[in-house]
Amino acid sequence: MIETGTKIDTSFTLNVVHNGEEKEVPFSELLNRPAIVSVYMRNNTGGCDKQNSSLAEHASWFDEKGYNLIAISKDSCGSHKKYAEKMNIPYTLASDPDFAFSKATDSIVEKKMYGKTFDAPSRSAFVIATDGTILGIIEKIDTKAHAEELKELIETL
16 A cells, blocks of 8 residues: 555546546546545445445535545446436546556555455545645545545544
């Protein structure tokens, strides 16, 4: 896992959905102000729904504090559009099937499911400055209280 104070390479591109609009953007364009990137596994799953519900409920607080809020998973933008409508998500959802963000933050971990081992992004969150510097990290997200733990982190920065 990358350390606080490290600058990441922001030259990769992601497909994103925001306000129902889908587009491909360089990650650096999402950093037009400091950003919070919350990594989750999959749309329409218990823990991930709790994680995004927590963020959606407090999205205006992060906006008022001057942060872009981005949730990222390997789901397609088509899936993200439906998910954003269903969950009333007002922030950016990013599709990252190749794990470009997790590679940039060195946050790919070994996971086990149904007796199989595989590599996948960790369920973590990053506060990132406009120049790509990591300002804060939550390495293991509390899905039910995700917004609260992010607020606490932001207040210490």
